Amino acid sequence: MVKPKFKETIPVFFVNNEIHIGEEDGIAGIIEDPNGSIKYLISLIDGENTIEDIIEKVILKYPYITSEDINSALGSLDAENYLEDNAKRPKIMGEYEIERYKANLNYFSLFTSLNDSKFDIQEKIMNTNVALLGVGGLGSQILYHLAGLGFHNINILDFDTLELSNFNRQLLYSEENINELKTELAKKRISKFNPNVNLNMTNKRIECADDVMNHIKDSDFVICVADKPTMHIQDWVNEAVVKLRKPLVSGGVLNTRGRFYSIIPGKTGCVECHKKTLMDSDQSVNEELNNMNQVNFQRNNAAISSNVAMLAGAMVNELLGLVTGISEPRSLGRMIEIDYLTYQTYAISEWEKQDSCPVCQSIYSK
Incomplete structure (x- = not known):
């Protein structure tokens, strides 16, 4: 009743x-x-x-x-x-979870009617497995958000150690842990912040698409904020998520702007489709990419914590929409940019599936 x-x-x-x-x-x-x-x-x-x-x-x-x-x-x-x-009552949440995620539940209730349940939304989050590639400046803040939302199953991959220059934006760590592995430090901190989170950590530098596939194969969704090597990481991640059909949210900081996009293999175009769309509209794009490859271009950090926080929040909200369906992600098949100086967000490019995309063909050739 x-x-x-x-x-x-x-x-x-x-x-x-x-x-x-x-x-x-x-x-x-x-x-x-x-x-x-x-x-x-x-x-x-x-x-x-x-x-x-x-x-x-x-x-x-x-x-x-x-x-x-x-x-x-x-x-x-x-x-x-x-x-x-x-x-309506929760199916798996007890009084502890109801109290811990009370404000979450109040927020999720805004998207429900009498026929829906806010508890179903929270429990969907708790049961979802997320792979997070990178726990540096952007990834460490994203990890905090995921733990606060109640994602109880998170698989993290990173290879880096903590440096003094990280602390202007990497709020997860402490100076006493300089030179220690970020994955191990992240596990310790998040376990104290939310002991319900099951963190699986992998200490590894990504060197090919197979490395990504091995890490994300048991996850439902993927967030990529790894940025090295600059000219290859997105291609490797794209190949992996498309072959395994894992929805992806990816982004990074670009000086005074933040950029992010999301794809659902089989529904939206992939990163390779995006490249082809840009090249078809502007022949100079291919020349620029070739030049960057020739000089082994690596992007350096120019980021402050407040800007990173804006991008982290936007990306987690995009994932939240994908997982729960409470909102349609703005970045599906679109590159969204946040201007940190004006706080405006806008799409700078968008793309469809390309019939000739060699990566997307891996879905349809099976």
Whole structure:
């Protein structure tokens, strides 16, 4: 039996003969209530009464109001995403998880109706296995976000040791651990921050697509923020995720801008499709890539923590959309750029699947 209640994030105010629901611009609503019947109806939407209870009690006090009127009112409130079903309970979460992820649940409730469950969203996250390539400046902040959201299964790959120059943006670590492996330090810190997270660590430099495939094969989703070697890492990761059909979110910091994209193999074009799209529109792109390869170009860091945090948050939100479906990722088959100086985000390129893409053909040749 459905027991509707107003969501924890939706306050209700009674002002004279008006009912104000919500406080967020564009979401809040005002309802005229000259005779008090709506106020009474709302007082019954407390998570204890079923819809049948509410109908019976309202009609008893206001006989001229019909059950159709009440169902219509409840439907309108539900359509505005004001209500949730207090009878819904989690399938695997206990009281500890409900309290730890309380604010998560309040947020996820914003995307549910009476037919949905905020607990299902959190439990989906807890059961999802994510591979994270790189726990440097961007990856260490992404890891914190993943642990806070409740991703309990994370596979990390990195090879680097901690350096003094890392600390302006790598907030996961401490100076006392300089020269130690980042993977081991990340495991220690995250285990204290959220002991529910099962971290599988791999200390390895990526040298080919097979290295990536071996690491991500048991994961459901992949985040790549590894940036070395600059001219090869994206191609290797792309080949691996396409062959294994793993959705990918990838990005990096580029001086005063951050860039990220996401792909779903078989649904969107891949990185190779993106390259072909750019080359078809601008022949100089191929020449530029060849020149960068010839000089063995390696990008140097120019990043501050606050900028890295913006990009990390955007990328994790894109993953959240892919995992839970609460929002459509903006970056699917698109390169999104964040301008750190203006805080604007925009697509700088987008692409479709290319029929002649040699990487995507690995999906259809099976």
